[in-house]
Amino acid sequence: MDGFVLTWAGECSSWECDDLGHLNMRYYVRKFGQARAGLFVRLGLTHAYKPGTSSTVRVRDFHIRYQAEAHPGNPLKVMSAILQLHEDTVQLCHIMYHEDGRVAASAVETVEHFYLTAHRTFAWPKRVQLSAKTFTVPMPDVAKPRNIDLSVAHIGRTAQVLRDAGLCPVGTGVFEASETDITEYVTAGAIFGRTTSSIAWFRDGWPELYDHAYREANLSAALLEARLVFHNHPQQGDAYDYMPVLVGADAYTRRFVHNLVDPISGESWATMEACGCKFDLNTRRLIKMTEADIASLMAAAKPDLTP
Structure with a gap:
């Protein structure tokens, strides 16, 4: 081009x-x-x-x-x-x-x-x-973008606001030197990495991954699209809590907000708006959800906790 x-x-x-x-x-x-x-x-x-x-x-x-x-x-x-x-x-x-x-x-x-x-x-x-x-x-x-509006500003909710809404950390850690670049700040790739390494604990978002029969059938989950916005830039030695939330679902996708917050100050480091799907590892295709699937997910969703 x-x-x-x-x-x-x-x-x-x-x-x-x-x-x-x-x-x-x-x-x-x-x-x-x-x-x-x-x-x-x-x-x-x-x-x-x-x-x-x-x-x-x-x-x-x-x-x-x-x-x-x-x-x-x-x-x-x-x-x-x-x-x-x-x-x-x-x-x-x-x-x-x-x-x-x-x-x-x-x-x-x-x-x-x-x-x-x-x-x-x-x-x-x-x-x-x-x-x-x-x-x-x-x-x-x-x-x-297909499912994400880039013109909408992210709020970057504090840890206290997220806790008051019923969320709790399901991942935590401290950023390392290898996760920073020439700026000495943590990179976007490192934020994606910390999210993907913690998401297995996110039961409300992916209940299927706790179903032995689902995993035995070689079924899993995949990310389709995501938008990361920095609100503050962490550095080496800064800690984070990972507080994800399901905000919506339809027949083909489910939508999340991955919140990374500073456990000391409570301020938001970054928010990641994400769109994922059920994924068949045999056919390498997404799996359409049933009405029952959607209803079950939405019972745990918090649509008001936008990024």
């Missing part, structure tokens, strides 16, 4: 895959992170990812659609472009392709130009403004 440039190419490695046999969501996000870096270097920010830099970029808002599974050994590549350049932020689009041209996933993200020593955003330099014109495109259909 005109305006898009190759920013990353590699493969899906076996160690990046999960028990579903496909690339885990955290590694899709990490590969898009590589593509982001590749695009900014081409835009003229050649120092942004080097040690000792005083300014770089930081993700504020990240949306992803998973479209065709990637399995171990599959070659993958990412093409990237700019959707909108603002004074100190930019909206980027990345499209990940399989070797045969199928789209594996797409991402739309808002990234800010960040001054590390002052911990604030600041305007893009002239060279970026000029070079951006070459890489600017309209939003391609393949990257448009």
Whole structure:
């Protein structure tokens, strides 16, 4: 596509895959992170990812659609472009392709130009403004959200508000150095990773995963689409509590909000709006839910706890 440039190419490695046999969501996000870096270097920010830099970029808002599974050994590549350049932020689009041209996933993200020593955003330099014109495109259909409205702001509810609504932590931990980048803040990929490693405890969202017969039939669950919004940026050594909630369901999907909050201050680190489905590992297709399935899920749902 005109305006898009190759920013990353590699493969899906076996160690990046999960028990579903496909690339885990955290590694899709990490590969898009590589593509982001590749695009900014081409835009003229050649120092942004080097040690000792005083300014770089930081993700504020990240949306992803998973479209065709990637399995171990599959070659993958990412093409990237700019959707909108603002004074100190930019909206980027990345499209990940399989070797045969199928789209594996797409991402739309808002990234800010960040001054590390002052911990604030600041305007893009002239060279970026000029070079951006070459890489600017309209939003391609393949990257448009299907179940998530990117124009709706996330609230970022506090731990106390979530507890008052009946939620409790089902996952917890402390962020490690390996989960940060040149900014010394935790990456979007790390947030996706912490979510996927805790979701097995989320019984209200995935009761089927506690059903032995369901698992024996080689049935599971899959993520279709998600949007992550940072409200505060955690660093190495910061703790988090994971407080998820089911907010809706229909015949094909169920919708969640994954809340990561600071257990010390109670403030929100990030919210992830997500859309998932029941998944047949034999046919590699989603499973339609019955009316009884939907009614059972909605009995535990809290539709008012939007992100």
